Amino acid sequence: MTFTLDATHDTQRKSWVESANAAGSDFPIQNLPFGRFRAAGSSEAFRIGVAIGDQILDLRAAGLIATDDMNALMAAAPAERQALRLKISDGLAAGSPQQAAWAQALLPQAQAEYTVPCKVGDYTDFYTGIHHATTIGKLFRPDQPLMPNYKWVPIGYHGRASSIVVSGQSFKRPQGQTKAPDATEPSFGPCKRLDYELELGFYVGQGNALGESIGIDQAEAHLFGVGLFNDWSARDLQAWEYQPLGPFLAKNFASTVSPWIVTMEALAPFRAPFTRPEGDPQPLPYLDGAVNRAQGQLDITLEVYVQTAKMRAEGAEPARLTHGRVKDAAYWTAAQLVAHHTVNGCNLQPGDLLGSGTLSGPTLDAAGSLMELTLGGKQAITLPNGEQRTFLQDGDTLILRGWCEREGAVRIGLGEASGTVLA
Template sequence: MTIETDFTHDPDAKSWVESANGHPSFPVQNLPLCVFSPPSGGEPRGGIAIGDMILDLVDIADMLELDAATAAQLASGPKLNDLLQRGPDMMRALRHGVFELLTDDTDKKTIEPALHKADDCHLYVPVTIGDYTDFYTGIHHAENIGSLFRPDNPLLPNYKYVPIGYHGRSSSIRLSGKDVHRPSGQKKPAQDGAQPDFGPSERLDYEMEMGIWIGQGNGLGQPIPIHKAEEHIAGISILNDWSARDIQAWEYQPLGPFLAKNFHSTISPWIVTMDALAPFRTAQPARPDGDPAPLEYLMDDNDQQNGAFGVTMDVYISTAKMREDGDEPHQLSTGPMTSMYWTAAQLVAHHSVGGCNMQPGDLLGTGTLTSGEEGGEGSLIELTEGGKKPITLPNGETRTFLENGDEIIMTAYAEKAGYARIGIGECRAVITG
């Protein structure tokens, strides 16, 4: 499956919603989905971001036709699972219908009451997340972490054959803006054979990731073939999978992450659809010489040619003192989504190959996407080399890991010559004690 560009990607297209034109994130070429409640109150319902506004899909459903009208009705409840389940054709019909309404001012006066200032609305996690799997696709991050935890054997031999992942905790996924409570747990003792310490994590870290939303699912025992995997992906969001590194170092062997990861994950509120991302698809970077080719069930030529996303991610820190002094957040790093060693389609195909039934609203994390270049580290443990080299912020404060009051802000966007830039939104949270 290849998602083609169409009239909704025309860079010259303008909306009568003035704030959309030239908007760095939400021009009419984007139209990401969300769940919100308007300033006047009312039940949560589906919406679409357009410029600085949110379009209420419930209020404009009657102005759409056929599948577009059905899609808007499916998005009228407090979660978008029913819409995602219907697959890419239904979501594309909604995109086309809304695009036409917002670029043709014939019905402007009728539609305007359905627009609400986004800053005045309340946003929600857009789906019921039944399951969450976090992968480990950032090979540069895997090498960096491996060298800290296993200096003699940084990258295990299965990494280049198997998309490594762990089953995360969906119940603790929260929307951008919700505080993160510092977790407690056992920490690795200073000397082998000693009793572990217990208490609040002293090495709390962020992880710069992207989230991949599952659309239509598959039946139990019915794997999703690689060439059809993208039909099961609804879109992407920004994901911060917080990590307690001291707890992680003690517990991760032999079964992998547990308390170090299950306390909180932060997700951005917008689902940027696969159709919106069509102009920004790119070839999966070639594997280094000597690396094995993917096994047959993970190999598809079209996926290798178009399966990566040309998305750039940025992460910033704002300490309590910086906010008190009115200082701008400080950029810690930047990195591309193309640093994934495996494509999104490969993750879906591998996840289901044993017969696992993926469900609408399931979330797949990419894992930390470190670029492999200086300034592209996707976590503090990499930036500070395991806490050995503190970083100095512009106001003189230093950090090895996160302190109470620190706020981490992640943003992401896609841009390409000949197309309008679109944003993935913002993912932020403050650490509390």
Template sequence: MTLQLNETHDVLLRSWVPSANQPESDFPIQNLPFAVFRRAGSNQAFRIGVAIGDQILDLAAAHAVHALAGYTELQGGHFTAAVNAPNLNGLMNLGAPVWSALRLALSRVLREGAAQQGTLQACLLAQSAAEFALPAQIGDYTDFYTSIHHATAVGKLFRPDNPLLPNYKWVPIGYHGRASSIGVSGQQFRRPLGQTKPPASDDPVFGPAKRMDYELEIGIFIGSGNALGDHIGIEKAESHVFGLCLLNDWSARDVQAWEYQPLGPFLAKNFASTISPWVVTLEALAPYRRAWTRDAADPQPMAYLESAALRDGGAFDIELEVLLQTEKMRHDGVAPERLSLSNFRHSYWTVSQLVTHHTVNGCNLNPGDLLGSGTQSGPAPEEAGSLLELTEGGKKPLTLSNGEQRIFMEDGDTVIMRGWAQKDGVARVGFGEVAGTLLPART
């Protein structure tokens, strides 16, 4: 199930792109994530790129000059069509062996001393000169609820005596979200309108949501899918995952509180979700696998959600950070301020379990489908992945360093999320960032 370490992970590898060799770079040669980009302000078609340091390698341009020649496993019409496409769906559909072979080819041609350096120099564009689109055409979006710390903290706000419902420890909880309103980092969206029920009123009211929140999540992009009626077993689940990104699933908490029973979130969630442009492959994250455990006092996973490989390395050690920049901070030139720092390793359910559970009933997944991990909160209060938790449901305002306070988001606020994996003796693997800004409600 798990991808093993190979020559692409060698910590001693260096690139002929100097910025990729900086210790704090999110995008060293050991990472090589994918995005869809074009030159900012141009009318060029969007195309697939690979991050290397502060540059983007145009994959179609590299293929056109035969820089990847010699890697015969990549040749053929399907690969050529996939790398020339305006999104990653075609490449996602080619499957894990092709993704791995492409990663090896890119690693070799971008290393110091590569014969292709002169040819590929012209295929680079600075990330600062680019604009990004969604990495894939997202046909379907499912959001899960995999952090037991988030589920318990939120449950205590609404059900103090019974915060965690009995099904939580048995089944990965999820709901079908809205794909059409997912945007790439930099997305701006209006404060949504909807029904809410004030505590002192017997009847609901209609108007702008007042309790706007973010949710710190990991996005999981499906690569090759499965046929309707088939399922993806736990041993093969990760071979169907193209990679991970950062995801902010914006939430209108007051709308959610009124509407979510009995069928779950609807208008409280479907107005916007924002993802990072870069998709980091599972192979790039192989050095950051962690053993996955389940408390012995808890129910252990049913057989279809259990495997030895899952226990050995089914979790990922990814740091996840949330920062806030208010409109006043931007005006005053003040940098964004950290609100919390968590880690994906705290997740109660894993990537492979989510894929397997999603398909166990015969549901068909397609290339480019997106799964959300749910809010990734850790066990400590400062690891909370939402304002709902950080302010204890609005009871304890946050005071920022400039004196401003926040219970929930205000118009003009920008939330920035960053992710990275880093430890001694291994190259840093970063996700870049995902940023989104709340605008006033429409009049």
């Protein structure tokens, strides 16, 4: 399946919500991402909204839907979703007869609070960033950075869904067992090598029945959209526990998502071909398809910023750590992840989350983790105010940002995913 351009992508289309027309806005009328919100400080139930400029359109209050269940909305067929997107776009367009009524269904984003965009029943974390995998592999296995299976099979593991939190929340520094190289036995205590992981989260829309696989050509029809995802990592805990079954306490304490899901429809103008470097194996047939080759990659720019407690107290702006592009980082596409996940009949369900794995580019400034930026903690980063970091300290806030920009299309953004480390 391909998501094609239609009236909702028209570069000339403007909104009667004036802030949506501002240059550089994350949420112009061409975007229309979905999230769950309520008035800040209230005890109301969370409702489904669409971001437009600096506002949120309450879809139920506008008479567009009859449910507050995002997962039910995500389960709709792509044609139904596209029809809803067109109706929202037409109603928000400049000159729309809906303006007077829908203006009453708006809430400023600054006056809202958010929750995880949908109920995440299951979460799978993949490892699609080949530059990240290679750099991390060199730290632990200099003679064989990549395992023999990496270029043949999308590597992943099943993660913890209950500790996924929405942007803006704080979390306690994790603790667990660690073992120093020269120690005879492990010790227990707070993590000393806390790191971020710059990822995308792919949200499943329509699911599949147990025992039925999803072919590569239909895989994207089963994706609802994409959000920013920070899969925090306790590197020292992980180094001790990860063999033979993988990370456990190193990952289950918190993973942060952005409030908004940018739909696959909105991303239609921002696609890139999927190619493999010369000499690398081509994907096996079940992971290969003409559409995936032609436009399987997402052309999204990603950035990471840090703001320390000192910077916050002094009113200093966050400092950028990472700047890169998804198409330069991901060795596998979202469609390939879905096809592989279900090839043995695993049943995905609406709201399931597939993490991309750390999306590091080929250069150091595009590295998606401190583990890479500091060469395993050996080379500290100096921030603009003179502070240094090898790993995250208490009070540090990490901010992920992302956007798509291309000639002939209107820029759209993914918003932010931020989280703060507590003692």
